[in-house]
Amino acid sequence: MAQRRALRNNPYIKTLIFGSPAIILMLLFILGPIIMTILFSFTDIALTGAAAKEFEFVGFENFSRMFKDPSFKTSVINTIIFLVCSALIGQQVVGFLIAYLMKGKARPFRSLIGLLVLAGWITPEIVVAFVWFAFLSDDGTLNTILEFVGMEPVAWLLNFPMVSVVFVNIWHGAAFCMLMYQAALDDIPQEIEEAAKIDGANAWHRLWRITLPMIKGSAVTNMVLVTLQTLGVFTLIFALTGGGPGNKSTTLPLFMYDEAFVNYQLGYGTAISLVILLLGILLSLLYIRFLKTDD
């Protein structure tokens, strides 16, 4: 009896009991699929037909096919463009610019601009795609404005698909960076800036020598986090351009979807998933690494 009570009061056992629903859910729906991703990417499993039930291990065939596939190359390049331009640079620069310019401005003005920027963030991804489809389409608002000022209309989604999806993703995500940088800027002690001002440093110098070095830690962490979140973006591109025209705006998640669910090549699709997953694991490890040093 006493032994059983001791066992019940053991903190490890208690942690395990309390955590068991979470552990079961995560094992079943996250870790299980991750292991399946690794296994299935070495098979020829298909969505329909004979290979759906009786699939075989085919070694590295999916991967050698992948590296020869020009569509894979295109989607890797598009993914890199999408991540670097929208997450690593675009959202950071726009978010920082807004946060920096807002510093010390009148309250109502700050709240209004902040609210407008946040509206782009709160709006669900699929609606973001629709409103931007309307904005960028041939008869859309942007072309109406261009024609009004006497310029030629442009088929934005057809001729500049990557520029469009990068721009829209910056619009959708900038608010997150704005909030991060507002918090980081608020943490800088005012005395430091005051002292630099008295010493005669101009605004440009203060930005490069004081502000930016002081928020470097949170900026790097934020960059990794946002890149990580952007890696999984599917809906925005799928509903806005469908990855097209052709595969001009197909990123890895869209390529994975096309191969697995449109071409029914689950094995090949899973091999593409594995590439996304490995990128995600790498970035996620970087993220927690930076978090630890950020302390």
Added chain:
Amino acid sequence: MKFKKRIKIALPYIILSLIGIMFFIPLLWMIFASFDKNATLSIEWPNDFTFDHWTQIFTDPDILRAFVIGVFLSLGSSIVIVIVSALAAYPLSRFHIKHKDSIILSILFLSGLPMTAIMVPVYQMFVFFNLNDSLWATLLFMSAAALPYGIWLMKNFIDSVPVSLEESAWIDGASMLVGLRKVVVPLMKPGIFTVLIFTFTGSWGNFFVPFILIQSVEKLPASVTIFQFFGQHGMVFYGQLAAFSFVYTIPVVILYFIGQKYMSQGFGLSGATKG
């Protein structure tokens, strides 16, 4: 000189105003077009003002059912997350166990992984266990996918509740579960609401997961129905598409305003990320 100084003061206001306009114009289309009888893709002041698009959305039984399913998936998964993550986070917050930091870092690591990457095997798993097209299984998957972040948020909120209150409850003979329910939960209502609102919003806007896991048209939540509406009629009925988008966005906006004060707390916790 005086002129130059004035420009210098005005410039940030001008840039910020332009940015603000840039952020609002695309959304303005949705608002105007939803009330415009002759809506086009371009922003126009609704000269032929009408509520027809709105009434059509609210009287279409298929769309109403999609909203109900959306609420079921989002509310269901956020309730599962709140309960399961509170249970898991509680001992992580209160006990001194070995490797606690590694466990917490692993949870954080999992919360960063892009769930998009595992959807192909999840689909296979659902087919294998005959779970595809099941709303309950989809609900559980959505809960599991957001669980790591939920546990992380919840742990931070429990950390902020002083342990001394429970200790006196324990001395009075209360069990840990009773301590959690009677002492901690009432004190961390803001935290629970944050997690609830955060995960509800995430599930409500989630298109990819139900798009892959649900096949029957009559089981699709609003996030997918709206996409199909766009594919089938969206190219012609701009006004209805705009009204549908508007109605679909409203719950998220309301939740944002309700949760704003809690959210900022939650955001600080996730943003400052002091583990």
